[in-house]
Amino acid sequence: MLMHPIQQMIEIKVNFFSYFKDLTGCEATRIDLEEGATLEQAMEMVREKFPKLESMKRSTLVAVGLEYVATDHVLSEGEEISLFPPVQGG
Amino acid sequence: MKRSIELTKDPIDEGLMVSSRTLSHQMGAVVYFSGIVREGEQGRKIDAIVYEAFEEMAVHQFKLIFDEVEQKWPIESIRLIHRIGHVPVNESSLWVEVTSPHRQEAFQACEWLIVEMKKRVPIWKHPQFVGD
Numbered sequence: 001m002l003m004h005p006i007q008q009m010i011e012i013k014v015n016f017f018s019y020f021k022d023l024t025g026c027e028a029t030r031i032d033l034e035e036g037a038t039l040e041q042a043m044e045m046v047r048e049k050f051p052k053l054e055s056m057k058r059s060t061l062v063a064v065g066l067e068y069v070a071t072d073h074v075l076s077e078g079e080e081i082s083l084f085p086p087v088q089g090g
Numbered sequence: 091m092k093r094s095i096e097l098t099k100d101p102i103d104e105g106l107m108v109s110s111r112t113l114s115h116q117m118g119a120v121v122y123f124s125g126i127v128r129e130g131e132q133g134r135k136i137d138a139i140v141y142e143a144f145e146e147m148a149v150h151q152f153k154l155i156f157d158e159v160e161q162k163w164p165i166e167s168i169r170l171i172h173r174i175g176h177v178p179v180n181e182s183s184l185w186v187e188v189t190s191p192h193r194q195e196a197f198q199a200c201e202w203l204i205v206e207m208k209k210r211v212p213i214w215k216h217p218q219f220v221g222d
Contacts, residue, residue, distance in 0.1 A: 015144075017142065017144050017212060017214065018142060018214035018216075019214075061212075063144075063147060063212070065147075066146060066147040066150040066151070067150075068210065082144060082147070082212075084144070084212060084214070085214070087208065087209070087210065087211055087212050087213055087214060088208070088213065088214050088215045089141075089143075089148075089172060089184070089207050089208060089211045089213035090125045090172075090183065090184050090204060090207060090208055090213075
């Protein structure tokens with residue numbers, strides 16, 4: 001009998017700011033991803049869960065922890081993603 | 091380089107900031123900028139802006155910008171205050187001061203810092219429209 005390795009899953013918290021909270025109806029959510037998943041895969045999952053974010057795809061800023069990172073960043077258990085519209089300080 | 095960053099719900103006391111300034115004897119320029127809430131946003135009249143921040147990341151991103159300022163110009167100190175929460179029209183939402191030996195680098199650093207802030211520091215405006 002062939003044995004398939006059990007795919008480990010990680011849980012990632014996703015935070016929303018500014019009017020993304022209105023588009024999603026929440027301040028944060030949690031998603032389950034396969035270990036080794038990238039930020040881009042996480043964002044696709046978030047957009048599937050909250051389709052109203054799709055229209056903001058091109059202007060969405062995304063951070064992992066406190067840093068802006070490339071979308072090929074491989075996520076680790078315990079990391080938090082934040083999604084938000086263009087910033088407007090000043 | 092000396093640096094201070096403050097996100098606050100309280101009004102910015104510009105007089106206190108000026109009177110508390112300390113300078114070494116090599117400094118020849120102090121530039122400070124105060125950003126004021128205007129009564130118009132998106133072609134409509136407002137009475138205030140509510141500023142929202144991802145505070146921990148905002149402070150971190152300001153620190154990264156300050157690091158870059160330090161690499162680019164011979165700046166002795168930067169002090170920055172950004173309001174969060176409700177800021178009425180005519181009040182300062184941002185106060186930033188740069189000190190340096192000569193005026194050119196102080197002006198350039200202050201302007202550059204604000205431009206970079208508007209690209210990367212996670213703070214957002216929620217205009218409070220009159221009549222809404």
